Amino acid sequence: MFDLLIKDGYMIDGSGQSRVRSDIGIIGEKIAFIGDSTDKDSKAIINANGLIVSPGFIDAHTHHDGILLNDPQHASSLRQGVTTEILGQDGLSYAPLSSENYEIQRKYLGGILGMPPENLDMSSIRAFRSHYHKKVSINTAYRVSHGALRMESVGFFDKPLRSKELDHAKNLLEEGLDQGSVGLATGMSYHPNAWSDTDELIELCKVVKEKDGVYITHLRDINPERGFGGGGVPEALEIGKRSGVRVHFSHTRTSAENAGQVSKV
Numbered sequence: 001m002f003d004l005l006i007k008d009g010y011m012i013d014g015s016g017q018s019r020v021r022s023d024i025g026i027i028g029e030k031i032a033f034i035g036d037s038t039d040k041d042s043k044a045i046i047n048a049n050g051l052i053v054s055p056g057f058i059d060a061h062t063h064h065d066g067i068l069l070n071d072p073q074h075a076s077s078l079r080q081g082v083t084t085e086i087l088g089q090d091g092l093s094y095a096p097l098s099s100e101n102y103e104i105q106r107k108y109l110g111g112i113l114g115m116p117p118e119n120l121d122m123s124s125i126r127a128f129r130s131h132y133h134k135k136v137s138i139n140t141a142y143r144v145s146h147g148a149l150r151m152e153s154v155g156f157f158d159k160p161l162r163s164k165e166l167d168h169a170k171n172l173l174e175e176g177l178d179q180g181s182v183g184l185a186t187g188m189s190y191h192p193n194a195w196s197d198t199d200e201l202i203e204l205c206k207v208v209k210e211k212d213g214v215y216i217t218h219l220r221d222i223n224p225e226r227g228f229g230g231g232g233v234p235e236a237l238e239i240g241k242r243s244g245v246r247v248h249f250s251h252t253r254t255s256a257e258n259a260g261q262v263s264k265v
Ligand SMILES: [Zn+2]
Pocket: 061, 063, 089, 090, 251
């Protein structure tokens, strides 16, 4: 006896196999049966009637950090089949931040992330995650925000992190990774991230490498002279080579300078 039987759906299992018309029997929270359920009983039945049945999708790049806290049902993603989102993208997010810096970033990032409630504790990755875990309809994962690390170590100022300020940022990053963050994210179209240089990012990424996280980066188009090879892909590759970190390059774009060269880019 199943708790739930999903009948007659087109099953796509994520393995790369073609879809298969099949029934799925569930007991508790686990799939217990896949096949023809003609002689099986179930407490509840959903007739999928030829619709797609698949695992939930993971959206690897969203900017819903703020809006999720105001609209935890989050129908805009859920109704597309998205059940997990990776937050903290482009180094634009809220943790780790003191209450003063959270108040600044909350407003500063309002145009891209939405406006979350005031007075939330964002002082650690653990605190950040607690606002989402089992409180919003989807699962979330978080990459430590490069912008937050800079705010906490040097403030909203134009200088690359060095010595004590860099050490402080590295300690915060390590703590965040220990508290369940899955890596570090930056985006160098945006301040304060764009005030960094390649050496700063390599030092931070050594910490990420040590904790087996992933470094995710949006191209550098502000202060390109501070980036190895003028920023962009060459800088990302250099950071990967010299720190050993795994790199995910999240944004690039065409411009007047490279029009018509998309394949090369
Ligand atoms: Zn983005």
